[in-house]
Amino acid sequence: MTPPPASLLHGPLLEQAAAFSGNALLLSGPARVGKRAAALAIAGAHNCSGTRGMYGEGCGVCPSCRALAAGAHPDLLIVEPRTTTSTGKAARRRVIPVGAVLAARDKSHEYETHVYEFLEVRPTFRRRVVVVDGAEYLGPEAANALLKLVEEPPHGALFVFLAEDRRSVLPTIQSRSARLDVTPVPDRAVERGLAGLGEDADPALVAFAAGRAGVLEAREAVRAALADAAEFSGALAGGLLAALEAAERLEKRWDATWHPEALRFTWRERPPHERARADTALSALEDALAAYASPSLSFQVFALRLREAFGLEG
Ligand SMILES: [Zn+2]
Structure with missing residues (x-):
């Protein structure tokens, strides 16, 4: 099983990120441009033990790559915002609370796995990767709790922060992250992505995607x-x-x-x-x-x- 071609639409970005040896990346770009797929490909690249591809992407066949393709990678944690429900009535505000970071602060058990506890465990493969999808929704308390982990990640872990607009991410996170832009790709790249998935170029789908690789997913x-x-x-x-x-x-x-x-x-x-x-x-x-x-x-x-x-x- 090979990695999803959609994630390779951002080859040069993946190449940079696969060779990255720092602690934190901040990927920004419009909704559904493919940030999440890029983050998963980065996690794959940093854990692959096989022969990596031209952009440094995972081989697709080693145990780590297979775990990633199966959606069950032991070294990958994805943190997303929840809609706050503190008053019992669904509020509209999306937030990543401090409870996402520390189990002890997750009073209502909103998160199954918490960043702090996740990083205490040694990686099964090479490097634990925490993807924060919606970094702009990190509250100050959660960001504070993350800072020490970002500065000195246990067991050499990697943080990948994803945001539509990097300026809306707290400066403390921005300043500690290497920044990469995820941009829309040309239509023909979307067509190639579809071909890689074994599908015909569907003009309506390609037009709708407008270069957003995430639409292919x-x-x-x-x-x-x-x-x-x-x-x-x-x-x-x-x-x-x-x-x-x-x-x-x-x-x-x-x-x-x-x-x-x-x-x-x-x-x-x-x-x-x-x-x-x-x-x-x-x-x-x-x-x-x-x-x-x-x-x-x-x-x-x-x-x-x-x-x-x-x-x-x-
Ligand atoms: Zn591999």
Whole structure:
């Protein structure tokens, strides 16, 4: 089993990171540009015991590479923000609390594995790697608890911080990390990535990806969302009843990660004033869902507002 080609779309970046001997990297770039895949490839490169590839990437066949491909690497810990639930009602603020770092501070047992305890254990392969996906959500307390570990990582561990905007990461973390930019890749690189996965270049998927390698990782969900969005948009023109029925189908299949973006993609070539109104309707739908409004009513209202936006009512 070879490493996912999508992670190799950022070959030069991987080459730099694979040769990195410091304690902490900060990878920044837009959402779904492939930061997570790059971080996993870096973890693979630093633990591979086989013959590494042209960018220093893992061989794909040694025990470490196989563990990584199976999603069960003993030296890899991924830390992500949680949505705070302290009041019992889901708050909107995402945060990485100090409880992610220290088991003793994780009163509500939100995290299964904690950074501090994870790094006390010797690596199974070469180097334990802690990926903080969403470094901008590190609270000051969590960042403070991490600092000593970042400065003197036990057993030579490596930290990989991921952020959409590096300026929103606490300066204490920024200043201790080597910074690398993860940028969108050319369309033909996305096509190559698809070919590497044994798939045909799908023009809609390539256009939707717009160079974001991370979209390849989620290509099944993206394809489904694009198909749903196209079907829904088509139904809007088919009269009020068809639109309301399509809204019901969309509600049942709704994936908050991909459907909003897929919808915007389907109306990207409409006139700017229509797009603006459609975007407003979509934001209102997302707000209503986040506020636990009735989903079926919210989707019906959304369909009606889109018909207005596109001049289809009446
Ligand atoms: Zn290997």
